[in-house]
Each structure stands twice: as structure tokens, then as C-alpha cells.
Amino acid sequence: MTTSYQLKRADFIFKYENDWEKILSKCISRTPQELINELISSELKGRGGAGFPTGLKWKLAAEVVDATKYVICNADEGEPGTFKDREILSMVPYKVLTGMAVCGYVIGAKEGYIYLRGEYFFLQPELNKAIREFEYYCKGINLDFTIRIFMGSGAYICGEETALFESMEGKRGEPRNKPPFPSSYGYMGKPTVINNVETLAHTYTIFKYGAKRFYDLGVQYSRGSKLFSVSGDTPKPGIYELELGMSLADFVDEFGDGDTKAVQVGGASGFLVPRKRFDETAIGFQGKLTGISLPTGGSMMLFNSSRSMFNVLDNYLEFFREESCGQCTPCRVGCQQLLMGIKAVKRGEKNAKYLDKLLRLTETMKLTAKCGLGQSVANSFSSIVENFREEMIY
Amino acid sequence: MVKKIKISINGIFVEVEDGTTILDAARKAGVIIPTLCFHKDLCIAGNCRVCVVEVAGQKRLAAACATPCEEEMEIFTNSLNVLHSRKQIIELLLSEHNADCTSCFKNGNCELQKLASDYKILKQDFIRLVPFKNYTIDKYSPSIIKDDSKCIRCQRCVRTCAELQGVNALTVAYKGDLMKITTFFEKPMNDVVCSTCGQCINHCPTGALVERNYIEKVWDAISDKTKHVVVQTAPAVRVGLGEELGLGQGVRVTGKMVAALKRLGFDAVMDTDFTADLTIMEEGTELLMRLKAVLVDHDPAVKLPMATSCSPGWIKYIEHLFPDYLDHLSTCKSPQQMFGALAKTYYAKARNLDPETIVSVSIMPCTAKKFEAARPEMHDSGYRDVDYVLTTRELAIMIKQAGIDFMKLDDMHFDRLMGESTGAAVIFGATGGVMEAALRTVYELVTGRDVPFENLNITPVRGMDGVKEASIKIENPLKEWAFLDGVELKCAVAHGLVNAKKVMDSIISGQANYHFIEFMACPGGCLGGGGQPIPTSPEIRLKRAKAIYAEDEGMPLRKSHQNPEIIKIYKDFLGKPLSEKSHHLLHTQYTARKRY
Numbered sequence: 003m004t005t006s007y008q009l010k011r012a013d014f015i016f017k018y019e020n021d022w023e024k025i026l027s028k029c030i031s032r033t034p035q036e037l038i039n040e041l042i043s044s045e046l047k048g049r050g051g052a053g054f055p056t057g058l059k060w061k062l063a064a065e066v067v068d069a070t071k072y073v074i075c076n077a078d079e080g081e082p083g084t085f086k087d088r089e090i091l092s093m094v095p096y097k098v099l100t101g102m103a104v105c106g107y108v109i110g111a112k113e114g115y116i117y118l119r120g121e122y123f124f125l126q127p128e129l130n131k132a133i134r135e136f137e138y139y140c141k142g143i144n145l146d147f148t149i150r151i152f153m154g155s156g157a158y159i160c161g162e163e164t165a166l167f168e169s170m171e172g173k174r175g176e177p178r179n180k181p182p183f184p185s186s187y188g189y190m191g192k193p194t195v196i197n198n199v200e201t202l203a204h205t206y207t208i209f210k211y212g213a214k215r216f217y218d219l220g221v222q223y224s225r226g227s228k229l230f231s232v233s234g235d236t237p238k239p240g241i242y243e244l245e246l247g248m249s250l251a252d253f254v255d256e257f258g259d260g261d262t263k264a265v266q267v268g269g270a271s272g273f274l275v276p277r278k279r280f281d282e283t284a285i286g287f288q289g290k291l292t293g294i295s296l297p298t299g300g301s302m303m304l305f306n307s308s309r310s311m312f313n314v315l316d317n318y319l320e321f322f323r324e325e326s327c328g329q330c331t332p333c334r335v336g337c338q339q340l341l342m343g344i345k346a347v348k349r350g351e352k353n354a355k356y357l358d359k360l361l362r363l364t365e366t367m368k369l370t371a372k373c374g375l376g377q378s379v380a381n382s383f384s385s386i387v388e389n390f391r392e393e394m395i396y
Numbered sequence: 397m398v399k400k401i402k403i404s405i406n407g408i409f410v411e412v413e414d415g416t417t418i419l420d421a422a423r424k425a426g427v428i429i430p431t432l433c434f435h436k437d438l439c440i441a442g443n444c445r446v447c448v449v450e451v452a453g454q455k456r457l458a459a460a461c462a463t464p465c466e467e468e469m470e471i472f473t474n475s476l477n478v479l480h481s482r483k484q485i486i487e488l489l490l491s492e493h494n495a496d497c498t499s500c501f502k503n504g505n506c507e508l509q510k511l512a513s514d515y516k517i518l519k520q521d522f523i524r525l526v527p528f529k530n531y532t533i534d535k536y537s538p539s540i541i542k543d544d545s546k547c548i549r550c551q552r553c554v555r556t557c558a559e560l561q562g563v564n565a566l567t568v569a570y571k572g573d574l575m576k577i578t579t580f581f582e583k584p585m586n587d588v589v590c591s592t593c594g595q596c597i598n599h600c601p602t603g604a605l606v607e608r609n610y611i612e613k614v615w616d617a618i619s620d621k622t623k624h625v626v627v628q629t630a631p632a633v634r635v636g637l638g639e640e641l642g643l644g645q646g647v648r649v650t651g652k653m654v655a656a657l658k659r660l661g662f663d664a665v666m667d668t669d670f671t672a673d674l675t676i677m678e679e680g681t682e683l684l685m686r687l688k689a690v691l692v693d694h695d696p697a698v699k700l701p702m703a704t705s706c707s708p709g710w711i712k713y714i715e716h717l718f719p720d721y722l723d724h725l726s727t728c729k730s731p732q733q734m735f736g737a738l739a740k741t742y743y744a745k746a747r748n749l750d751p752e753t754i755v756s757v758s759i760m761p762c763t764a765k766k767f768e769a770a771r772p773e774m775h776d777s778g779y780r781d782v783d784y785v786l787t788t789r790e791l792a793i794m795i796k797q798a799g800i801d802f803m804k805l806d807d808m809h810f811d812r813l814m815g816e817s818t819g820a821a822v823i824f825g826a827t828g829g830v831m832e833a834a835l836r837t838v839y840e841l842v843t844g845r846d847v848p849f850e851n852l853n854i855t856p857v858r859g860m861d862g863v864k865e866a867s868i869k870i871e872n873p874l875k876e877w878a879f880l881d882g883v884e885l886k887c888a889v890a891h892g893l894v895n896a897k898k899v900m901d902s903i904i905s906g907q908a909n910y911h912f913i914e915f916m917a918c919p920g921g922c923l924g925g926g927g928q929p930i931p932t933s934p935e936i937r938l939k940r941a942k943a944i945y946a947e948d949e950g951m952p953l954r955k956s957h958q959n960p961e962i963i964k965i966y967k968d969f970l971g972k973p974l975s976e977k978s979h980h981l982l983h984t985q986y987t988a989r990k991r992y
Contacts, residue, residue: 040648055601159571174568242979323572324573326571326572327571328549328570328574329551330442331444331486333526334573339522339525343523363484366480366481366485369448369457370481372443
């Protein structure tokens with residue numbers, strides 16, 4: 003294995019930097035095109051989990067002609083096992099705010115919103131203080147940009163970008179049909195850039211140190227560093243900034259308790275990797291590295307041999323059954339069938355072959371569900387059932 | 397000029413306008429893609445996922461109803477991937493659905509049943525979810541029965557209630573497995589803002605929303621020898637009934653319908669059109685009285701514009717949403733209720749029958765009429781004025797149950813006394829019809845001349861625009877109506893409650909200065925009513941409207957005041973319009989209701 007797949011720590015996001023005014027002023031003295039190019043050459047990809055190239059996202063929204071556009075920071079951190087955004091917003095909010103303002107400058111938006119997860123209401127006072135200070139400075143340098151906090155109400159689905167818009171518009175948080183995509187038709191039907199908290203914080207690093215510094219971290223197709231929320235059977239749970247592209251084996255060496263049976267990468271909507279595949283699994287975005295490579299919103303849950311994989315899956319499916327918005331058939335009914343199905347197999351009411359029918363069902367859900375939620379239920383289901391089939395049955 | 401793009405569907409090349417959905421493009425190419433949540437009357441939801449298709453180069457399947465075509469798109473509607481997925485989605489829907497088809501009112505006219513039949517999903521081994529849920533059937537409304545166990549969450553009813561009607565009585569609540577269609581705080585349907593219009597029934601693909609049916613009760617009454625069963629039929633029924641009985645859309649079946657009703661065993665088959673003419677006499681006179689009170693006497697207690705009161709869905713709507721404006725409503729009962737009140741008084745007397753023994757049945761294109769008949773104030777004959785209301789669909793069921801070969805029936809005429817009508821009454825069934833009928837009579841009453849429109853066809857109030865406006869200038873009136881000389885009578889017509897709201901808002905804001913407004917709860921008027929044959933669509937409603945106007949053109953008499961039976965009833969029984977007897981039997985009052 004080459005050195006590029008080793009675990010390397012990085013320290014950008016939480017580094018205390020008191021020069022955000024300077025960075026912001028510097029950015030708005032450059033042309034939007036320069037800033038977009040900088041982002042594109044850094045190869046920063048969305049850190050919420052889907053991994054859409056951030057520079058391209060900004061570029062698409064910038065190209066649409068409209069007097070009203072919006073920048074939205076997605077802080078509806080709801081993926082089980084993820085807790086990095088909360089920390090970013092409480093430790094280094096100005097990095098996120100700067101990222102939003104620069105984005106506003108680049109695409110021509112005057113309003114930004116932070117969609118804050120309902121459970122994070124306690125962050126509001128401090129965050130508002132930071133916003134007021136930030137807006138005051140913006141005024142001083144004649145940058146017309148305001149930021150408001152919009153409180154979510156605790157629905158997982160509202161982290162899906164179009165459901166988030168619906169929620170902000172005062173409607174039921176249900177994903178929209180796509181296309182149209184947010185870059186042309188987002189919040190209030192206006193061109194909108196919606197980025198994860200961490201993504202915006204990374205833009206700060208890129209604009210401060212230059213794209214190359216960021217690009218030099220990580221491996222091909224997966225550039226830069228990323229925050230990981232490490233939890234489960236680990237002696238040192240917490241948030242760690244690591245370069246992308248490490249192998250899961252290295253990760254487990256560092257964080258495991260010596261008895262790691264499997265790691266759930268990317269939360270409930272991610273994949274479960276069993277011990278036998280740690281070596282061949284790299285943590286990064288799509289692209290042929292070695293073996294499989296997994297994108298992740300940063301949730302890493304370690305399970306040791308005391309854990310029942312049936313219980314793990316049961317827990318995920320219960321989560322999905324409840325958090326599906328309920329509008330589309332494959333997700334609403336599919337999640338119920340999967341949950342009741344594995345229970346029925348466990349109780350012996352359905353024979354083991356029924357698991358194959360359920361696997362086929364997850365394939366249908368992946369192909370036909372309206373949004374990422376229903377499409378990604380297949381990830382954890384198939385990776386758990388395929389790797390731990392015996393635990394599902396006996 | 398809209399850009400044209402080329403795409404291929406299953407290898408068939410088609411050129412479509414940019415922005416066309418895959419579903420519409422496929423229809424153009426002669427490829428049928430099954431749908432459930434899609435309805436031509438409603439916005440795109442894209443939530444049932446039955447219409448998924450494969451697009452070359454895309455990882456996931458696309459919902460054909462919600463995905464616009466793009467240049468050079470290669471679409472496959474029947475690939476193995478699509479078929480497997482579609483079948484599994486149908487199977488999922490069936491696992492969630494109370495598929496007890498043989499005991500379902502919609503058996504035979506259910507879109508989910510049809511899909512299940514087309515796709516032959518013989519091995520359904522998903523776990524049946526219905527037994528795990530605490531479903532209850534909401535039977536509280538006199539018009540609509542809501543059975544959640546049959547609901548497939550396509551949200552067609554929710555979109556209907558919001559977009560077509562602007563009522564929002566039905567809405568989505570909860571999420572995930574608990575997600576359901578319900579009312580404000582899950583109150584029963586009779587306790588919420590529901591107008592009982594029944595459009596949700598017309599748009600429901602399954603049996604989750606159906607009318608409360610009175611078929612058994614009517615059979616009982618017919619077979620009870622001590623009862624004299626009188627039936628009346630609304631104007632829109634005669635252009636809809638044929639659809640349920642295997643004839644095409646927009647076919648007039650008036651004579652066959654009368655024959656069928658006689659064969660069913662009704663003792664007297666008469667026509668709501670008669671009381672529609674009567675309504676024009678009463679309502680037209682009321683309008684003139686109101687005009688006089690406002691223009692001459694400046695009586696602040698009398699309100700203009702006057703709004704029609706024939707549509708019980710509209711009445712319930714205004715009672716809920718604009719309770720402060722009830723004195724704008726004409727006090728006239730709807731033709732159905734006028735008929736009911738007269739059946740047990742005028743008719744009973746003329747036929748020398750004890751009103752106690754009369755059972756009054758009405759055939760309506762409407763579910764709100766069921767609610768209206770059950771209103772406590774509708775007892776002016778001393779009895780319940782209308783005992784049972786059947787929808788067009790229920791009548792069709794009875795005809796089938798009785799084994800009547802509808803096609804082979806010879807045309808028959810309505811019975812005398814309350815069976816004669818004019819073209820003015822027939823057009824009550826279409827939006828703008830009441831207005832047109834009223835203008836034909838009122839203008840002639842005031843001026844002594846025909847309305848100044850070619851062949852009496854007041855075309856500005858016809859057609860399917862949501863809100864229509866017309867005005868007629870009154871010149872050289874008869875001496876009695878001299879105060880109306882030079883007055884431009886301003887009228888508006890609104891159909892679909894969402895349009896009714898627009899007009900009400902413009903009245904409240906003071907922008908509108910109409911004298912007379914026709915409101916109909918349902919899109920297209922009664923011909924698109926909640927009790928009409930399913931399916932409905934803008935095209936079907938247009939065909940029915942065409943049939944209505946053809947019926948009008950074919951009538952020898954086309955003005956309500958010319959109806960000889962109307963002349964007779966005023967001479968023999970009522971005296972004159974707005975007489976004391978009229979007030980007692982033909983007029984009513986309204987009740988303010990809550991807004992939720």
C-alpha cells in the first residue's frame with residue numbers, strides 16, 4: 003500500500019484564525035470568476051456526503067441571471083453519528099459566515115440563511131452574536147449581504163436540500179422533483195447555492211491559503227481534509243480532521259478498540275464495511291482507488307464483536323421508517339417492509355430467502371425513490387445483509 | 397416560438413416542445429406509461445413512482461410525469477429494470493392498501509385495481525401492512541366516506557382540495573409510516589371546513605374517498621307499496637349518466653334516463669329542471685327587488701351583488717369562509733330543495749296523496765346535495781323535503797342492478813305537473829348557465845324584449861375560464877322598471893371554489909362592483925360535479941358542456957317564464973314570485989360556520 007492511503011491528521015477547520023475580515027476583503031477585491039476558478043482547482047467536493055463539486059455548484063448559480071438569489075448553509079445535521087457541524091458553528095462560526103458571504107458575492111446573492119437543526123437551538127444566541135458582528139463588518143466594506151438563522155423542527159428529511167427549501171417556505175418538508183435543481187430553482191424558486199457547514203468552512207481555508215494547499219491534501223478524486231465524527235466502540239470518540247483517502251484499516255488501527263468487527267461509514271444512509279474488507283476500503287469519493295471507496299458525511303461508527311448486526315440494522319430501519327417524509331411509495335412502504343421483513347425472518351415467520359426479495363426491494367428503492375433518503379436506505383441494508391446474513395437469520 | 401427537441405422513446409423518434417414531460421411525449425408517440433398520482437386537473441406530484449422509466453446514461457429511473465425531456469434523450473419505458481421496479485412498486489402499494497376489492501364501492505372503477513390487473517402480480521408476499529395500523533372509517537359526513545385503509549397517499553385529493561377548490565379541508569399529516577391524509581386536528585369530515593363538493597371523490601384513484609350511498613334505502617322505498625316514490629333528475633345527470641353505462645362522453649340520454657327510472661319502479665319521474673325554471677322566476681325577481689332597494693330606496697340592509705344559491709358546495713363554503721357575507725346570497729333554495737318542498741305540498745295536493753307517504757328522491761351530479769338535503773331547515777313541507785339523494789354514479793349502479801339494458805330503452809317523457817322545463821333550466825348544469833337563464837328572463841321582464849344576444853346564446857358567460865364577466869345595458873325598460881334605464885347590469889360567473897374565492901376577495905377589497913354573481917362549487921359547474929362519472933378531466937367536462945348547450949338549443953322553449961307548468965303553478969298554488977307561500981316553501985336562510 004502506498005503512503006497516500008495512510009491516515010494523516012490535518013488541522014485547518016478548527017485552527018484559530020482571527021483574520022476573517024482580511025480574507026473577506028481580499029476575496030471581494032477579486033473577480034467572481036477568479037474565486038470560482040480557485041474553488042474548482044482545489045477540487046473541493048460537498049462535505050455533506052453527496053460530494054458534488056463546490057466550485058461547479060457556485061458556477062452554475064452564478065451563470066443564472068436573476069436579481070434575487072440565495073445562499074443557504076445547511077446546518078440540519080441529522081445523519082446519525084454526525085456531530086461535526088455543531089462544533090464548527092460553535093467554535094469557528096466566522097469561517098462559515100465568510101464562506102457564505104464570499105459565495106453571495108460570487109453568485110450575486112444578497113441574502114444568506116443558516117438552516118439550523120431544531121435540536122441545535124442552543125447555538126442560536128452565540129451564532130446570532132457572530133452574525134451581527136459579521137454583518138456590521140460587511141456594511142463597513144460595502145458588501146450587501148445579510149444572514150438569518152432559520153430554525154428547523156427536527157425532521158431528518160429537511161436536510162435534503164429541496165425539502166429544506168419547502169420547510170423554509172413554510173410548507174411541509176417534502177423533497178421536490180428534480181430537475182429543476184437548486185442552482186436555477188431553489189428557495190422561493192430563485193437560484194440558490196446550498197452548502198454544508200463544513201464545505202463553507204473549507205472554502206475559507208482555500209481562499210486563505212490558496213487552492214494548491216488544499217489540493218495537496220488527500221488523494222486523486224478526493225482532495226483535501228475532512229472532519230470525521232468518530233463514535234461507537236472506540237476508546238477515543240470525537241471529531242477529527244483527517245486527510246481523505248486513508249484506508250479503513252489505518253483508520254481502525256487508530257480508532258478501534260482492538261476488536262472492531264465492522265465500521266459504518268457515512269451514518270445510517272452510508273455503508274457498513276466488515277473487518278475482512280478494511281484493507282481494500284479507502285475513505286473518499288468515487289473514483290477507482292483501491293478496492294472500494296466510500297464517500298461520507300463524516301460519520302464513522304465502529305462496532306466491536308459484542309454488537310449484533312441485526313440490532314444495528316433494525317435500529318437504522320426504524321429510523322428510516324420514521325424519518326421518511328412518506329410521500330413516495332418506494333420509501334414510505336419500502337422502509338416499513340424492510341423493517342418488518344427482517345423481523346419476520348428473525349422470528350422464523352419468513353424463510354431466509356425472503357432476504358433476497360428484500361435486497362431486490364432495496365434495489366428498486368435505489369432506482370425509483372424520489373430523493374436521497376429512499377435511495378440510500380439500500381446502502382446500509384444491502385451491506386449489512388450481504389455481509390452478516392447469518393446474523394439476520396439466527 | 398417554443399424550441400423543439402428530438403427524443404426517442406423505445407426507439408421511436410418524436411419531436412416535442414422543450415419542457416414537455418416524458419409522460420406527455422410518450423403519449424404523443426403512442427406509448428402508454430401507467431400513472432397513479434398524475435391527474436390532468438392537478439399539479440405534478442411525482443410521488444407514486446409508478447410511471448418510472450429508464451433514461452439512457454442515468455443511474456436512476458426517472459418519474460415520467462415529473463421529468464422534462466431533454467435534447468436527444470433516449471427513453472425506455474419497458475426495460476427489464478423498469479418492469480421489475482414498477483411491478484415491485486405496485487406490489488408495495490398493494491401491501492399497504494386494503495385490497496378487499498369485492499366489498500369496495502369502487503370495485504370495477506379503481507385505478508390501482510386496474511394496475512394490479514394489468515401487471516398480474518400473482519405472488520404478493522410482502523407483509524400486509526393494513527392489520528398493523530389502526531385505521532378507522534370516517535362516516536360522519538352526510539356526503540363523503542373516507543377510508544384511510546384504502547388510501548395510497550397519492551395526494552390527489554389534497555391537491556384537488558387545495559388547487560381546484562382552495563378549501564384545504566384535506567391535508568397531509570405526520571411522516572414516514574404514519575403519514576396520512578387527514579383533516580384539521582383529525583376531526584371528522586362533517587366537523588371541518590369541507591364543502592362536501594366531492595371533487596376529492598372524483599379525483600381519488602381508489603376507494604379511499606367515496607360518496608355515502610343510499611342505494612339500499614331507495615330500493616327499500618321503491619318496493620314499499622305504501623310509499624309513493626317521486627324522483628327528480630338534475631340537468632347535468634342527463635349528459636353524464638351515459639358514461640357510466642357504456643355510452644361515450646358527452647352523450648345526451650334524457651329520454652333513456654326517464655325510461656330507466658320508470659322501469660326501476662319510481663312512481664313519478666319528474667324533473668329538477670322544472671324547479672330550475674322556478675328558481676329563475678324567484679331569483680330573477682329577487683334580483684330586481686334588490687336592485688330597486690339599493691338603487692331607488694337606498695336601503696342599507698339590502699346587499700349587492702347578489703350571489704346565486706343553487707350550489708350547496710358553494711353555500712357551505714361561503715358559510716365557512718365568508719360568514720359575514722351571507723346576506724349577499726339569494727334566499728332562494730336550490731332547485732333540488734324547491735322540488736322537494738313542492739313534491740310534498742303542491743304535488744301531493746294535486747295528486748291527492750298523503751305527503752306522509754311520499755318519498756322524495758333526487759338524482760344529482762353532486763355529493764353536496766346529500767348534505768343539503770340533510771340540513772335541518774329543509775323541512776318546509778312539514779316533512780323532510782328531499783329524503784334521499786343519489787349521485788349519477790349511484791343511479792347507474794341501480795340501473796345495472798335492475799338488469800336494464802340501457803341502450804335498448806326507448807325515450808320517454810317526464811311526468812306532468814313538475815316535469816316540464818325549458819332550455820334555460822337545462823343549462824343550469826354548466827358553468828354560467830344559471831346566469832344565462834336568469835338574464836334571459838330578467839331582461840325580458842324588464843324590457844319586454846329578448847336579451848340582445850344572437851339566438852339567446854349569452855356566450856360571454858359560457859366556457860371554461862375560471863372567472864367570466866359580462867354586462868348588459870338596460871335601455872328603454874318598461875314603465876314599471878324605469879329606474880333601471882341606462883343601468884349596466886354587471887355580472888360575474890365563477891366555478892371551482894378557488895375561483896369563487898378570487899371573486900369574493902375582489903368584492904371584499906371593493907375592486908369589484910358586480911350586481912349579480914353565479915357561483916358553482918365544481919369546475920365546469922354541475923356537469924363536473926363530485927357525483928358525476930369518474931374519471932373527469934378538462935376534455936370530458938368540455939364534452940358534457942357541449943351536450944348541455946345542444947340540449948338547450950333543441951328545446952322548443954328556452955326561457956324559464958315561458959314554461960307552461962311554471963305559469964300554472966303560480967296561477968294555481970304560489971300566486972306570484974316572492975309571494976308569502978313562495979317565501980315559506982322556496983326560500984331559506986344560512987348558517988355561519990367555523991373556518992377550520
